[in-house]
Amino acid sequence: MWKQTVTAVAVGVAVFGITSEVQAESDAEHVAQELEHKLSGIKTFTLPDRLARFVHSSDRQFDYPEDGVKGIYVTGNSAGGERFNTLVNMLNDTELNSMVIDIKEDNGHLTYRPDEDSPFYDIAQNYISDPEKMFDVLEENNIYPIARIVVFKDSVLAEERPDLSFTDNGKVWKNGRGEAFVNPFLEEVWEYNVDIAEEAAKMGFQEIQFDYVRFPEGFENRDEDLEYDTGKYEGGDGDNIHRRVNAVNDFVAYANEELSAYDVDVSVDIFGYAATVEYAPGIGQSFLGISDNVDVISSMIYPSHWTSYFGIDKPDLHPYEMSKEYAKVENALLDELEDGPISRPWLQDFTASYLPDGDWQTYGKEQVEDQIRGLKEEGITEFLLWDASNRYSQGVNYSP
Incomplete structure (x- = not known):
C-alpha cells in the first residue's frame, strides 16, 4: 500500500504560474473533431453496493451561501500569511463569500503540517502553520x-x-514546464488522493475540489512511447482514448463514493473546451462523464485560454461574449443529465500579457464584471475567480 511506501521529500515552494495552454487545447480539439467514437460506447464504472456507514462531520459550522458560491482562489502561502487578512476583509466588503484554498498544491505537497505519524507528513510544507486558527477566522466571518x-x-x-x-x-x-504526472490508470494513486481529501474533510472543509483530473496535455502524441502500467484497464474494450476517459470518469465516481461518508460536496475543475467536443482525446476528460459524478462542475473558461471560438477572433478582448457563448454550450449539455451538478465556472481576474500583442488586454473591474454578466444572462450565478498571486481587482460589482 502507498501508505507504507510513500516517503516523498519536500522539494521547495511551488509557484503556480498562469501559462497559456491555447495551443494544446487547439491541437486536442482538432484531434477530437476527427474522431468518430461515441461517448455512449464508453464503459461506465459501477461501484459495489455498500452498507450504510457512519457519516463523519466536522464540528465547524458553515452554511452553503444563500445566493450561491462566489469565491476566490487562495494559495497556501496566502492562507497562512499576511495576505489572508486582506482577502478576508475583501470578502467582508463585497458579495464574495467563499475561498478555494490549496491543500495539495501543484507540485504535490500538502500546504499544512499534519501530525508526525501521518503518512503525509514528509510531503507537507508549513505554509498554513495554524489550520485551526485559519478555520476560526473563516467561521467567524462566514x-x-x-x-x-x-x-x-x-x-x-x-x-x-x-x-x-x-x-x-x-x-x-x-x-x-518540468512537471511530472502520476498515472490515472492506477487505483493506488486514486486512494492516495482520496485519503488526502478525507483529511481535508475532517478539518472542516465543506467541499473537495479536485483539479488536474486528467492525463498530461497532448498525451495522445506520446501514449505509445512512454512506459506505464494500465492496471485493470489493460486490454478490454475500446482503444487508448476510451481507456483514458474511462479511467478519469472512474476516479471521479470512486472519489465521490468514498467522500460520501464525510458530508462534503465534490467538485472537479475541467478545461472549458471539454464542453465543446465529445471528449478530449489526449487528457481523458469527458464533460458529461465527469459532470454525472460530481456535485459541482467548474469549467476553466478564462478568455485568454481560448483560440478563435464561438466566432470570436480574439477571445481575451471579449470576456462578456466568451462567457455568454460558453454558458449556452454548457447549459445544453447539462440539460442532458437527469440530475446534473451545479455549474460554477472559473473566471479570469489576471492579465494574459503572454499572448501576442493586440490579442490581450489588462483585466480589471470591467472585464471581471463582463464575464459574470455573460454567465448570469444564461442563468449561471455561481463563479470562482482565479489569479495566481491572489491580487484581485478592486471595486467589482459581483452582481452586475
Missing part, C-alpha cells in the same frame, strides 16, 4: 471553505514512486 486538491499533476509522488508515473528510458517523464 466564509465558505473549499479545499483544492491537485490530483494527477504530482512531481513529488512521481519522483518518489516512478512506478506510479510515466517513464521514458527509465526516468520519470516531465512536460516542457
